[in-house]
Amino acid sequence: MDLPLNPFKAALRRSEPLYGIWAGFATPYAAEIIATTGYDWMLVDGEHAPNTVPTLLAQLQAVAPYATHPVVRAVHGDAVLMKQLLDAGVQTLMVPMVETAEQARALVQAMRYPPHGIRGVGGGLTRATRWDAVPDYIRTAHEQLCLVVQIESRLGVENAAEIAAVDGVDAVFIGPADLSTGMGHAGDASQPEVQDCIRRTIETTLAHGKACGILAPREEDARRYTEWGCRFVAVAIDISLMRQAAVANLARYRAPSQPAIVSTTY
Numbered sequence: 001m002d003l004p005l006n007p008f009k010a011a012l013r014r015s016e017p018l019y020g021i022w023a024g025f026a027t028p029y030a031a032e033i034i035a036t037t038g039y040d041w042m043l044v045d046g047e048h049a050p051n052t053v054p055t056l057l058a059q060l061q062a063v064a065p066y067a068t069h070p071v072v073r074a075v076h077g078d079a080v081l082m083k084q085l086l087d088a089g090v091q092t093l094m095v096p097m098v099e100t101a102e103q104a105r106a107l108v109q110a111m112r113y114p115p116h117g118i119r120g121v122g123g124g125l126t127r128a129t130r131w132d133a134v135p136d137y138i139r140t141a142h143e144q145l146c147l148v149v150q151i152e153s154r155l156g157v158e159n160a161a162e163i164a165a166v167d168g169v170d171a172v173f174i175g176p177a178d179l180s181t182g183m184g185h186a187g188d189a190s191q192p193e194v195q196d197c198i199r200r201t202i203e204t205t206l207a208h209g210k211a212c213g214i215l216a217p218r219e220e221d222a223r224r225y226t227e228w229g230c231r232f233v234a235v236a237i238d239i240s241l242m243r244q245a246a247v248a249n250l251a252r253y254r255a256p257s258q259p260a261i262v263s264t265t266y
């Protein structure tokens, strides 16, 4: 069989925005529900959701029949963990908290086989090669792999040009929660100095010919960042959507201040 294509990587080169959703339930059943809703991509979160390599694999398998592309976020940029995720068939990998070009170069190395990198060969053991059904995987894998690095600190913003310039970095994704918190604004990315960092990072990334993405669950933020040039924007978080819907539904029957009748306090 042919090496599976990465439509997300191809779409990053086009100009239309790609709308994504954060998938935080860490189960294949919930991931599959999300994959049926029509978002261009979904972020399967291995950093802040309770995921492991087997749960991430199960979610990749669950969403494989659908057009929504799974972007998997590793808990950190460890080459050994990345090897496991790539072997499980992750095509688009996001790595949090990248602050220097040196770190970005190490991530590129972890994505590639020698002589271009350090990725170990799993061969017929791996889903990535479809258990050896894909011929010439070692030579061609890099064409369909996509590396997204997260810039989410003041140091990362300062080094954004060098990071975006690294050959093999396909895109930069801004983390507004960590960026604002690290700048002393406790998750409030609306602060002018945080907005300034976000805008500069977008502009710098685009100037280096790379795509830029961001998490923006509030519509006005998503529209502004898209205007500023963000190509892939996560406009929702599945867990928040469920909680908001549950709270709003209950509020139709009971005032929010009323306690639940069934209590766990004895």
Ligand SMILES: O=C(O)C(=O)C[C@H](O)[C@@H](O)CO
Pocket (backbone or CB within 6 Å): 048, 150, 152, 174, 175, 176, 177, 178, 179, 215, 237
């Ligand atoms: O800093 C950010 O913003 C992110 O990286 C995304 C958060 O980690 C996300 O989990 C918020 O729900």
